[in-house]
Amino acid sequence: xxxxxxxxxxxxxxxxxxxxxxxxxxxxxxxxxxxxxxxxxxxxxxxxxxxxxxxxxxxxxxxxxxxxxxxxxxxxxxxxxxxxxxxxxxxxxxxxxxxxxxxxxxxxxxxxxxxxxxxxxxxxxxxxxxxxxxxxxxxxxxxxxxxxxxxxxxxxxxxxxxxxxxxxxxxxxxxxxxxx
Amino acid sequence: xxxxxxxxxxxxxxxxxxxxxxxxxxxxxxxxxxxxxxxxxxxxxxxxxxxxxxxxxxxxxxxxxxxxxxxxxxxxxxxxxxxxxxxxxxxxxxxxxxxxxxxxxxxxxxxxxxxxxxxxxxxxxxxxxxxxxxxxxxxxxxxxxxxxxxxxxxxxxxxxxxxxxxxxxxxxxxxxxxxxxxxxxxxxxxxxxxx
Numbered sequence: 133x134x135x136x137x138x139x140x141x142x143x144x145x146x147x148x149x150x151x152x153x154x155x156x157x158x159x160x161x162x163x164x165x166x167x168x169x170x171x172x173x174x175x176x177x178x179x180x181x182x183x184x185x186x187x188x189x190x191x192x193x194x195x196x197x198x199x200x201x202x203x204x205x206x207x208x209x210x211x212x213x214x215x216x217x218x219x220x221x222x223x224x225x226x227x228x229x230x231x232x233x234x235x236x237x238x239x240x241x242x243x244x245x246x247x248x249x250x251x252x253x254x255x256x257x258x259x260x261x262x263x264x265x266x267x268x269x270x271x272x273x274x275x276x277x278x279x280x281x282x283x284x285x286x287x288x289x290x291x292x293x294x295x296x297x298x299x300x301x302x303x304x305x306x307x308x309x310x311x312x
Numbered sequence: 313x314x315x316x317x318x319x320x321x322x323x324x325x326x327x328x329x330x331x332x333x334x335x336x337x338x339x340x341x342x343x344x345x346x347x348x349x350x351x352x353x354x355x356x357x358x359x360x361x362x363x364x365x366x367x368x369x370x371x372x373x374x375x376x377x378x379x380x381x382x383x384x385x386x387x388x389x390x391x392x393x394x395x396x397x398x399x400x401x402x403x404x405x406x407x408x409x410x411x412x413x414x415x416x417x418x419x420x421x422x423x424x425x426x427x428x429x430x431x432x433x434x435x436x437x438x439x440x441x442x443x444x445x446x447x448x449x450x451x452x453x454x455x456x457x458x459x460x461x462x463x464x465x466x467x468x469x470x471x472x473x474x475x476x477x478x479x480x481x482x483x484x485x486x487x488x489x490x491x492x493x494x495x496x497x498x499x500x501x502x503x504x505x506x507x
Binding site for chain 2: 133134135136137142145146147149150152153155157158160165179180181182200209211212213214215216217218219220226240242272273274275278279300302
């Protein structure tokens, strides 16, 4: 298990929780995950759960950024089975820069889908939409069934009508190149 | 700020009501509050409801000569009340080590010999539970987050995003590699670490 948390104060929280529970199979990395390798500005709003690289606020700090592709190449991971992606409005950037991992591992993604601020990422949403074509898409819902299968066009249709919509998605690769 | 009625109630019930006011204003840290009936407790700002001691909701329960159990005792406001009203034996369980220490300090202020406090949780079967710690920013987050997010859920002792957690748990099996981007307090990382 690898957890990414860039801000110093937030980084200490999972680190302390993991050590105080005696867990030895979780590594916490103090880096931003995005489409960029190098230093990147992280905006720090008052709510520590909303630190973001795209949602601007008065306070900010510079943090090291890495792509999932690069991290996997630099480490010994043969398989990546699941990624939870809660990058506070930069989720598309994380997904777009995982082409190598997806090709090699075909892992499932659980991600927050809140397109309210995505245009600020200055990326063509079509690129992200094309990435989503590789997955079977499920909306996570609060019901005994937990997930509901939806089409890509349905997903973008509902967000087109109501851009403040926020839901969690489960993305399962349509073609798994490796199976475990 | 308290209303005049609340101040009058506080004044009547406690011997040192001014310490409560000082604590609420941030001028005193963890003062000992002494109640008229002999009960004393530490005042923990943010974790303590003085109203609990003023209203004494457990007084309505007839505990005289009976045994009582308090599961998730927190800072233990219940045991002294019950002991005061004649409960035979009182067993209290608090799993959180910080709250356990708070409860222990409160019990040590009062000379009850029939209260047994355990630093253990109570559940449906014997197992080790994981505790989440978000102390550095929990009060701050609650004040600024509109009471949402993982901090608020933990403060209310709720499961954060239960559906998403369940979906992720069903996807992950033992030995799998998972990435948690935007881990925050590590809610998902901790839950997945022992799968």
